[in-house]
Amino acid sequence: MPRRRKDPTIALPPGVHRVISRAREYFYYQPGRGSKVPGPRIRLPNDPQSPEFWNAVRQAQGLGGPVPTDTINALADAYEVAWPALPRKLSEGTQRTYRTSLALVRKAWGDLPASGLRPSHVQNLMDSLAETPGKANNTLDALRAMCRWAMGPRELLDRDPTLGVAHFEPGEGHKPWTPEQLKCADEHFTGTLRRAFMLMRYTGQRISDIVRLGWTDIDEGGFSLRQKKTGVKPWCPIFPELEAEMATWERRPGPFLTQDNGRPFSTNQLWKVFDAARKDLPILEGAVPHGLRAVAVIRLRQAGHSIPQISDMIGMSPPMVERYCRHADRKAGGQAVLLALAEGKNKNRTVKQ
Numbered sequence: 001m002p003r004r005r006k007d008p009t010i011a012l013p014p015g016v017h018r019v020i021s022r023a024r025e026y027f028y029y030q031p032g033r034g035s036k037v038p039g040p041r042i043r044l045p046n047d048p049q050s051p052e053f054w055n056a057v058r059q060a061q062g063l064g065g066p067v068p069t070d071t072i073n074a075l076a077d078a079y080e081v082a083w084p085a086l087p088r089k090l091s092e093g094t095q096r097t098y099r100t101s102l103a104l105v106r107k108a109w110g111d112l113p114a115s116g117l118r119p120s121h122v123q124n125l126m127d128s129l130a131e132t133p134g135k136a137n138n139t140l141d142a143l144r145a146m147c148r149w150a151m152g153p154r155e156l157l158d159r160d161p162t163l164g165v166a167h168f169e170p171g172e173g174h175k176p177w178t179p180e181q182l183k184c185a186d187e188h189f190t191g192t193l194r195r196a197f198m199l200m201r202y203t204g205q206r207i208s209d210i211v212r213l214g215w216t217d218i219d220e221g222g223f224s225l226r227q228k229k230t231g232v233k234p235w236c237p238i239f240p241e242l243e244a245e246m247a248t249w250e251r252r253p254g255p256f257l258t259q260d261n262g263r264p265f266s267t268n269q270l271w272k273v274f275d276a277a278r279k280d281l282p283i284l285e286g287a288v289p290h291g292l293r294a295v296a297v298i299r300l301r302q303a304g305h306s307i308p309q310i311s312d313m314i315g316m317s318p319p320m321v322e323r324y325c326r327h328a329d330r331k332a333g334g335q336a337v338l339l340a341l342a343e344g345k346n347k348n349r350t351v352k353q
Contacts, residue, residue: 012048013057015039027053029060049082051075051156072117073110075156076102079146086149093208093229101142104129114150117161126165133168140165176294176324177287184283192257192265193273195249199256200289202242204296204314207289208267214255227315234315297324 012018017033019026027048031039042060045053051074080099083090090098108125109117122143129136143162150156177185182201189197199210208228217225223236238246249256257265265273271289278284293314300310307321314321 015061016044016048016057029057049078049085049154051078054078054081070113070115071111072114073106075114075150076106076110076146078154078156079149082149089231091229091231097138098142098145101135101139102146104135104139105143105146114157119161119164122162122165126168130168137167140167174288174290174294175286176298177291181284181287182295184281188281189277192259193277195245195256196270196274196289197292198242198245200292201295202239203236204293204300204316205236206293207270211257211265211267211270212255213257214253215251216253230315232315234313236313236315294324297321301325 012027015031015033016027016029019028025046027044027046028041029044030041033039033041042056044056044060047053051070054074054077080102083095104125109121122140126136126140129139140162144160147157147160147162151158151160185194185197196207196210199205199213200207203210203213203223205213205223205225206227206229209225212228213223213225217223218238219235222238224233226233255264257270259265259269274289278287293316297310297314297316300313301307301321305313307318307325310316310321310325311318316324
């Protein structure tokens with residue numbers, strides 16, 4: 001039976017390198033490789049997705065004593081190194097979130113046997129994070145994803161310790177900008193910041209996506225760009241307000257948003273531009289770019305579009321659309337009742353001759 005080649009995209013830890021000899025792969029640990037004073041070369045197991053591989057890496061790094069290969073730490077190591085080879089790829093944002101969440105899991109049970117983890121233990125961890133429901137839910141998602149991977153063909157776990165553990169109710173989420181805040185931005189934002197504001201307000205896309213938008217992403221009157229975080233590819237109509245604004249932009253290759261040196265913005269760089277503007281405009285206190293995503297969703301809802309339609313246009317799950325629209329829908333419903341009552345009173349009013 002032919003020997004299966006390992007995925008060359010697997011990220012190896014510092015000091016570890018791959019050698020291919022006679023169509024076979026070998027892994028070695030050698031600190032300072034390529035320098036004038038390289039360290040000793042230590043042979044590692046052949047499968048970098050196995051807990052044994054990471055056990056050998058730890059020992060090569062000078063950690064004393066035997067390191068168990070069946071612990072939560074070993075399982076998390078094996079799961080993280082397997083990400084590039086997963087059938088369903090994890091976005092960079094999801095990987096960062098999972099690493100942060102799994103760090104909490106490691107802190108709680110890192111050196112304990114993975115097979116001993118039970119739903120009661122996971123529930124206790126969730127309860128300890130009850131004051132930060134978003135963090136708790138992210139931790140549960142990351143742990144559940146790792147356990148389901150481990151229960152697959154690798155057979156590293158026999159049961160799912162997250163079974164029956166429920167998410168906390170999400171908080172209110174990012175608040176939409178108020179009419180006063182939108183007016184302030186309309187009057188004071190200029191240049192690249194105004195472009196970013198208009199794109200987020202009328203497309204509802206994340207800041208990590210609008211920094212990549214350009215003329216080549218226009219598809220028959222709308223934007224079609226795969227979202228960086230989720231991989232979803234919505235079709236966002238270019239509404240008249242945004243179309244009129246875009247008519248003043250020069251047509252050139254690359255993204256709409258560029259720095260003074262002509263380079264594209266990163267998410268963090270655009271955040272810094274927004275933070276600097278917000279310091280000079282007190283009315284924008286508490287407003288964040290993601291709040292414009294809520295503004296776009298609520299605007300579409302108030303225009304009479306259905307939740308599935310908004311989901312397709314924004315690239316947001318229906319439950320999240322409902323979450324953003326909940327307050328607006330209730331407010332609109334209450335106002336409709338008041339209007340109906342007022343009309344009823346006017347009809348019943350007696351007019352003197």
